[in-house]
Amino acid sequence: xxxSISLTWRRIPERYRMMGSVCKTCNTHYFPPRSICPExxxxxxxxxxxxSGKGKVYSFTEIHAPPAGFEKQxxxxxxxxxxxxGTRCTGQVVDATKDDIRIGDSVEAVFRKLLSDDxxxxxxYGFKFRLIK
Numbered sequence: 001x002x003x004s005i006s007l008t009w010r011r012i013p014e015r016y017r018m019m020g021s022v023c024k025t026c027n028t029h030y031f032p033p034r035s036i037c038p039e040x041x042x043x044x045x046x047x048x049x050x051x052s053g054k055g056k057v058y059s060f061t062e063i064h065a066p067p068a069g070f071e072k073q074x075x076x077x078x079x080x081x082x083x084x085x086g087t088r089c090t091g092q093v094v095d096a097t098k099d100d101i102r103i104g105d106s107v108e109a110v111f112r113k114l115l116s117d118d119x120x121x122x123x124x125y126g127f128k129f130r131l132i133k
Contacts, residue, residue: 018109018127020087022049029085053109053127055083062098069115081107081129092128106132 020031024045028037031051037044060079063070070076077093079101093101094112107129116123 018051018053020049020051021046029083029087031083031087031089049085051087051109052084054132055081055107055129057093057101057103057105057107058082058088059103060093060098060101077101079107079129094128094130096131100131108132 018031019033020029021033021035022029023037023040024047025040025043026037028039029049029051030037033046033048035046036042037046058080060077062075062077064075066074066076073092075097077096077098078090079093080088080090082088091109093107094110109127110130111125112128114124114126114128
């Protein structure tokens with residue numbers, strides 16, 4: 001899965017620092033960031049927000065037939081994580097198998113390599129999750 005350099009640069013805040021947004025009108029958090037609050041519409045005041053990266057496993061699955069670029073990682077676990085701030089996001093759970101994880105387990109975001117386009121292309125980094133024991 002190739003990703004353009006410009007798209008990679010635009011995603012740095014959300015991938016490297018888990019930056020999202022918060023509507024100061026209704027206090028709803030969004031990840032990835034939004035420019036308009038779906039609840040308040042034009043009345044909402046959106047501001048950048050840095051998520052803690054801590055949360056709980058809401059749901060998970062083990063991937064055996066990965067998309068192009070992730071074949072060497074299979075099998076791996078993907079989870080929907082409900083962050084402490086209330087929003088949910090999807091991410092890979094590292095250093096664990098499906099037998100190690102239960103719904104409700106605590107996780108934290110970690111900075112890891114996501115993929116590389118080819119041996120001489122850019123390496124894309126971002127967040128994944130690991131279990132907190």
